Amino acid sequence: MTQPPHDxxxxxxxxxxxxxxxxxxxxxGQTVQALAAKTDVKARAQEKAAEAKEQAAAKAGELKEQATVKAGELKAKAAEQARAKTAQAGQLWEEKTPDPxxxxxxxGAQLARHNRKVLLAAAGVAAVVWLACRRRKG
Incomplete structure (x- = not known):
């Protein structure tokens, strides 16, 4: 018989x-199960693949969120630049265009504002005439 451990x-x-x-x-039995689990390469590979898939999905979500934020920032910046360019063009118009x-x-702009209905009617008539001429040619 063997001697029991001292502890x-x-x-x-x-x-x-x-x-x-x-x-x-x-x-x-528990030790054998743990060793068997460690030697089950297929199961461990599947676990690692599932972990990698979860990490990739999380990273994709983060990147999508960052891209949305960046797109919003770029849109705001582009709008601000467009306003600045418009103001600059207006100032250039004021500086370079002769008074007359x-x-x-x-x-002309004031006349168009006061006569919107007439202007719209004239544009409608012009469009109808253009379409009629176009049909005759085709």
């Missing part, structure tokens, strides 16, 4: 010995 007490009777044997069997041309342009 475990010896059994006082047969019942206690059976209990110790059963406990040792359970521990041994500016006055005539202002009068």
């Amino acid at each position: 475990e007490p010896t059994a006082a009777g047969p019942a206690e010995l059976r209990e110790q044997v059963e406990h040792t069997r359970e521990e041994l 041309v500016r006055q005539k342009t202002a009068q």
Whole structure:
């Protein structure tokens, strides 16, 4: 017979010995299961693949969110640049255009604002005439 380890007490009777044997069997079974799980390469590879898939999905979500934020920032920046360019063009118009041309342009714009219905009707008539001429040619 072998000697029990020094850190475990010896059994006082047969019942206690059976209990110790059963406990040792359970521990041994758990150890065997753990070793079997470590040697199951296919299962471990599937677990790693599932982990990688979850990480990739999480990263894709983060990148999508970052792209949305960046797109919003770029859109705001482009709008601001467009406003600045428009203001710059207006200022250039004021500086470079001769007074008579500016006055005539202002009068034309004012006339168009006051006569919107007439202007829209004239545009509609012009469109109808254009379409009619186009049909005759085709």
